[in-house]
Amino acid sequence: MNKLELLLRKYANNFLLSDNIINDNKIEYLNFRNIVTVTDINLIKVYSIKEIINFFKEKLNSELILLDSSEPNYEMIETTSKKVVNGKYDLVIALGGGSILDVVKSSSVYENSFKNVDDFSGSKKQYTKKILKTLAIPTTAGTGSEFTHTSVYKTETNIKTWLWDELTYFDFVLYSPSLTLDLPNNITIACGVDALCHLLESIMSVKFDSQNLDLYNSGINSIWISLPKLIEDKNNIEERTNMLLASGIAGKAIHFTGCGICHCIAHTLGSMINVPHGIAIAYGLLHTIEPTLKYNQDLLSRYNGLFKNSTSDSLAQEIQDWLNNFKINFDIIENKINFEEFIKIYYLEDNKCMRDNTFYQPTKSDLKILLKNLWK
Numbered sequence: 001m002n003k004l005e006l007l008l009r010k011y012a013n014n015f016l017l018s019d020n021i022i023n024d025n026k027i028e029y030l031n032f033r034n035i036v037t038v039t040d041i042n043l044i045k046v047y048s049i050k051e052i053i054n055f056f057k058e059k060l061n062s063e064l065i066l067l068d069s070s071e072p073n074y075e076m077i078e079t080t081s082k083k084v085v086n087g088k089y090d091l092v093i094a095l096g097g098g099s100i101l102d103v104v105k106s107s108s109v110y111e112n113s114f115k116n117v118d119d120f121s122g123s124k125k126q127y128t129k130k131i132l133k134t135l136a137i138p139t140t141a142g143t144g145s146e147f148t149h150t151s152v153y154k155t156e157t158n159i160k161t162w163l164w165d166e167l168t169y170f171d172f173v174l175y176s177p178s179l180t181l182d183l184p185n186n187i188t189i190a191c192g193v194d195a196l197c198h199l200l201e202s203i204m205s206v207k208f209d210s211q212n213l214d215l216y217n218s219g220i221n222s223i224w225i226s227l228p229k230l231i232e233d234k235n236n237i238e239e240r241t242n243m244l245l246a247s248g249i250a251g252k253a254i255h256f257t258g259c260g261i262c263h264c265i266a267h268t269l270g271s272m273i274n275v276p277h278g279i280a281i282a283y284g285l286l287h288t289i290e291p292t293l294k295y296n297q298d299l300l301s302r303y304n305g306l307f308k309n310s311t312s313d314s315l316a317q318e319i320q321d322w323l324n325n326f327k328i329n330f331d332i333i334e335n336k337i338n339f340e341e342f343i344k345i346y347y348l349e350d351n352k353c354m355r356d357n358t359f360y361q362p363t364k365s366d367l368k369i370l371l372k373n374l375w376k
């Protein structure tokens with residue numbers, strides 16, 4: 001068994017790894033009668049995804065709900081939840097990237113089918129009932145949404161926020177690395193950087209737990225090595241497998257600690273402009289890693305493996321160099337952001353849990369300098 005699979009199994013016993021969903025009967029073994037698959041309109045154009053959907057339809061009699069490939073919003077969740085409740089399904093399969101997984105997780109609770117989802121955001125209220133079982137089949141390696149209870153979505157007032165509840169989770173996860181082979185490099189990079197950031201924010205979190213040290217460090221080491229190799233050879237199935245498992249490990253990591261400063265920056269940017277999450281995260285990480293490590297030098301002792309005995313300067317530089325090697329294009333956000341509006345959203349109450357989860361907490365003027373390329 002792959003070393004990462006073994007590690008993830010210490011924390012999660014509800015996932016299957018399959019290189020060929022159609023032939024190995026792993027879904028059928030779950031034994032459900034009334035199934036619905038949720039995916040997005042762009043994904044069904046991908047051959048390998050179309051094949052799986054047809055298989056679910058013919059073999060499992062699954063119905064299909066197709067969503068726009070835009071970011072999740074309150075309406076998508078409420079509409080999907082209504083369909084899922086009215087269909088009286090016993091299993092919903094989320095086939096897609098983080099957005100699809102987030103919508104399905106939050107649609108599987110009863111209240112979202114007839115109440116305003118915004119009433120429950122930021123854990124303001126608790127849900128009472130999960131309507132059906134949920135299966136995640138991630139088609140990107142990044143968000144780790146399959147192992148968290150969090151759904152990120154846009155509210156009625158167009159603010160990017162989060163839902164977290166005991167009941168919003170996946171009962172089963174199926175990793176099929178071959179489904180990620182068709183991803184273009186820019187998406188592989190954005191998703192992989194997001195996963196690495198989940199692990200870095202976890203290892204440097206205020207809520208860090210030394211019991212999970214191996215989880216954080218193994219995930220970091222794995223993404224650090226696998227992502228550049230994948231960009232060299234996008235068909236490397238072994239590295240695709242490693243990236244999926246490491247993203248799952250990263251999902252478990254943020255399940256334990258929550259996210260930090262880079263996610264606070266990325267959610268703020270995501271509320272203001274239509275920027276892919278991984279790009280906003282990469283920008284946040286590039287510009288905050290140095291002060292975060294310098295502010296609390298004790299964080300360095302949490303790193304082992306590749307980064308054992310690093311100094312704050314050398315580790316920050318290595319992370320920046322690693323990110324810069326991917327030549328991520330930040331044109332979509334640079335010189336496009338209104339500083340005052342950014343500050344207003346950054347300091348919203350719903351962002352507090354991310355803001356306060358990193359020891360280093362920049363002031364308004366620190367942010368102005370740190371993120372200086374963003375401002376109009």
Ligand SMILES: [Fe+2]
Pocket residue numbers: 143194195198263277281
């Ligand atoms: Fe993320």
